[in-house]
Amino acid sequence: MKIALISDIHGNVAALEAVTDHVTTWQPDITIVNGDVVNRGPNSAPCWEFVQQRQRKDGWLLTRGNHEDFVLAYREPASENDPHTFGIHRHAWWTRHQLTNAQLDGMAALPDLLTLAAPDDSEVRITHASMGNNRNGILLETPAETVRAQIGKPPPLFLTSHIHWPMVRQLEQTLIVRSGSVGSPRDGDVRASYAQLSWHISNGANGRWHPEIIRVPYDRSRTDQDYHTLGYLADGGPIAELIYHEWRTALPVLAPWQRQYQAAVMAGEVGVETAVSDYLAATGFRDK
Numbered sequence: 001m002k003i004a005l006i007s008d009i010h011g012n013v014a015a016l017e018a019v020t021d022h023v024t025t026w027q028p029d030i031t032i033v034n035g036d037v038v039n040r041g042p043n044s045a046p047c048w049e050f051v052q053q054r055q056r057k058d059g060w061l062l063t064r065g066n067h068e069d070f071v072l073a074y075r076e077p078a079s080e081n082d083p084h085t086f087g088i089h090r091h092a093w094w095t096r097h098q099l100t101n102a103q104l105d106g107m108a109a110l111p112d113l114l115t116l117a118a119p120d121d122s123e124v125r126i127t128h129a130s131m132g133n134n135r136n137g138i139l140l141e142t143p144a145e146t147v148r149a150q151i152g153k154p155p156p157l158f159l160t161s162h163i164h165w166p167m168v169r170q171l172e173q174t175l176i177v178r179s180g181s182v183g184s185p186r187d188g189d190v191r192a193s194y195a196q197l198s199w200h201i202s203n204g205a206n207g208r209w210h211p212e213i214i215r216v217p218y219d220r221s222r223t224d225q226d227y228h229t230l231g232y233l234a235d236g237g238p239i240a241e242l243i244y245h246e247w248r249t250a251l252p253v254l255a256p257w258q259r260q261y262q263a264a265v266m267a268g269e270v271g272v273e274t275a276v277s278d279y280l281a282a283t284g285f286r287d288k
């Protein structure tokens with residue numbers, strides 16, 4: 001049995017196509033798209049249509065990520081009201097307006113959690129981040145006690161995503177595999193990332209899962225062009241520029257900015273534009 005785990009596409013069509021080609025060559029039994037198909041990138045609608053088509057044609061399985069939720073939050077006009085929050089979330093509002101109501105209905109219907117049966121009938125559990133919370137990611141350094149709560153009743157294989165770099169971690173009887181990101185990795189490697197899981201049986205022993213993290217090069221100039229020509233940078237607000245630099249460098253940009261400035265912007269102490277300009281000047285990201 002072979003499972004392909006892809007996630008965190010974030011509106012990057014060129015990366016999605018390259019990963020799909022790689023997955024297709026590998027010929028898995030099951031392909032899972034573990035959330036964050038849209039938002040935080042330039043070209044969400046074609047990515048959504050692409051995975052929908054694969055779901056219909058090839059039986060791909062989908063879960064909902066926190067970025068599907070962010071976009072759905074901007075279905076309601078009232079959510080545009082608070083000016084400080086809206087300044088920060090303008091890029092999600094922009095993405096929402098690239099999507100049709102039918103597409104948004106499809107996102108709202110996605111499940112948070114999937115379970116599959118391994119060849120020995122043991123459980124494979126899949127969710128975007130952790131049980132009951134699609135923003136609470138599992139890290140290598142997360143204490144064991146916390147991870148136990150994040151995964152719930154321990155299955156032999158727990159598949160997660162959300163954090164944009166890949167991870168393999170064994171915690172007691174549970175193998176935890178994180179896919180990394182197709183569209184915007186943050187581990188310094190600009191290539192797309194996904195995970196392959198293969199069921200191995202050796203010497204008549206019990207079967208076990210074998211994980212492999214795959215990195216896939218793709219046409220980066222195409223994605224760069226999408227950022228510049230489709231309106232994302234022009235109309236997505238200042239945060240869109242942070243997201244662009246994070247994609248371009250594959251280094252953390254948005255989270256460090258949030259830690260430093262978000263509270264002050266939300267409190268109205270500094271404008272989001274100034275906060276982004278100051279941060280990019282201080283870190284040199286515009287020139288990296």
Ligand SMILES: [Mn+2]
Nearest residue numbers: 036065066162
């Ligand atoms: Mn996510």
